[in-house]
Amino acid sequence: MATISNAVPPTARTLKRIGVWGAPESGKTTFLAALNVAVARSSTDLLIYGTDDEATEFLAENTAMLTSQRRFPAATETNRPLSWTMHIPSQRPVAKRFGRQAIEPVNLQFNIDLLDAPGRHMASVRLAGGRAGEELFGDDDPASEPEEVIEHLAGCDGIVFLFDPIREQTEGDAYEYFQGTLLRMAQRRFGQGGAPTAKLPQHLAVCVTKLDAPAVYRRAKLGGYRTFDENDPYLFPRVHDDSAAHFFAELCRASDLGNADLVPKAISHYFRPERVKYFITSAIGFYVGGGASRFREHDYQNAVRESDGSYHIRGPIHPINVVEPLLWLAKCLAMDQRA
Numbered sequence: 538m539a540t541i542s543n544a545v546p547p548t549a550r551t552l553k554r555i556g557v558w559g560a561p562e563s564g565k566t567t568f569l570a571a572l573n574v575a576v577a578r579s580s581t582d583l584l585i586y587g588t589d590d591e592a593t594e595f596l597a598e599n600t601a602m603l604t605s606q607r608r609f610p611a612a613t614e615t616n617r618p619l620s621w622t623m624h625i626p627s628q629r630p631v632a633k634r635f636g637r638q639a640i641e642p643v644n645l646q647f648n649i650d651l652l653d654a655p656g657r658h659m660a661s662v663r664l665a666g667g668r669a670g671e672e673l674f675g676d677d678d679p680a681s682e683p684e685e686v687i688e689h690l691a692g693c694d695g696i697v698f699l700f701d702p703i704r705e706q707t708e709g710d711a712y713e714y715f716q717g718t719l720l721r722m723a724q725r726r727f728g729q730g731g732a733p734t735a736k737l738p739q740h741l742a743v744c745v746t747k748l749d750a751p752a753v754y755r756r757a758k759l760g761g762y763r764t765f766d767e768n769d770p771y772l773f774p775r776v777h778d779d780s781a782a783h784f785f786a787e788l789c790r791a792s793d794l795g796n797a798d799l800v801p802k803a804i805s806h807y808f809r810p811e812r813v814k815y816f817i818t819s820a821i822g823f824y825v826g827g828g829a830s831r832f833r834e835h836d837y838q839n840a841v842r843e844s845d846g847s848y849h850i851r852g853p854i855h856p857i858n859v860v861e862p863l864l865w866l867a868k869c870l871a872m873d874q875r876a
């Protein structure tokens with residue numbers, strides 16, 4: 538039986554690589570940019586900082602962009618490696634004498650090496666119709682940026698996969714981007730001789746983005762997925778982790794244009810089920826302002842479209858499930874290290 542130890546928490550350092558994967562405009566850069574705010578708003582005692590100037594600059598610049606300028610980051614033009622450290626209070630099981638186990642508190646110092654890459658680098662191989670992937674992968678240049686992305690993802694311990702239901706409705710290309718990357722990762726892992734049942738080793742946090750967008754929020758509400766946490770002073774709507782996988786599958790099935798319904802199948806074919814978890818997220822969260830102190834059903838949109846087609850953010854950002862996928866990955870990877 539496990540007992541709680543009273544020892545002073547030791548610090549466990551781990552160097553892990555986390556990849557962020559998603560189609561263009563799926564929200565990768567905004568998700569990372571919102572992380573700083575998500576950490577600051579978290580009820581857990583977390584800390585995040587860059588381990589070099591580039592990573593610190595990214596956090597500082599993009600946090601200011603979202604919070605002061607109230608604009609979204611620009612589309613990513615080129616691969617940008619980012620190296621951060623997160624401090625996470627956690628617990629780990631330790632073996633005691635006589636075959637007993639104890640749970641001990643531990644401060645995880647989690648070094649995250651990320652690559653923020655343009656989504657177009659994750660396109661499929663030689664797509665029909667001259668889409669982005671054709672010219673990008675055409676010469677198979679190993680030094681090219683798309684190759685660097687695949688190389689990075691294949692070598693990651695954990696992956697945050699972002700699925701944007703809005704883009705899927707207009708472009709219908711989520712599966713295209715998903716399977717292009719997946720096949721190349723599998724090729725690197727298994728080569729020519731992989732067993733048919735072999736799975737990729739990574740932990741995968743599947744994150745549906747833009748819950749705050751009306752098309753996604755309405756579907757969550759009408760489908761009965763919406764919940765409220767009574768401990769949340771803002772009473773923001775969420776989708777509980779237990780039903781996140783169902784909601785994700787429903788959004789994938791709802792795609793009239795593309796083949797997104799194949800994405801959940803592909804996930805279960807390529808990844809171990811116990812290493813996959815689903816999160817319904819929003820980097821900017823819902824609007825609270827104009828004298829209101831909590832979420833209001835009739836005025837929740839935080840991203841509004843301007844006449845030039847760009848979006849601006851109306852009020853403070855309240856990221857939803859942005860830090861949680863990383864916390865989950867950190868915990869899984871800390872356990873793995875122990876094994």
Ligand SMILES: Nc1nc2c(ncn2[C@@H]2O[C@H](COP(=O)(O)OP(=O)(O)OP(=O)(O)O)[C@@H](O)[C@H]2O)c(=O)[nH]1
Pocket residue numbers: 559560561562563564565566567568609610611612613614654655656657746747748749750818819820821822840848
């Ligand atoms: N409503 C809403 N829109 C978002 C959110 N996050 C991103 N967006 C929108 O999605 C657009 C693209 O976001 P990015 O973060 O640049 O997406 P990306 O995946 O990094 O795109 P590339 O770098 O081009 O691959 C933004 O300009 C916003 O319009 C969100 O949390 N809510």
Ligand SMILES: [Mg+2]
Pocket residue numbers: 565566567611612613653654655656
């Ligand atoms: Mg980007």
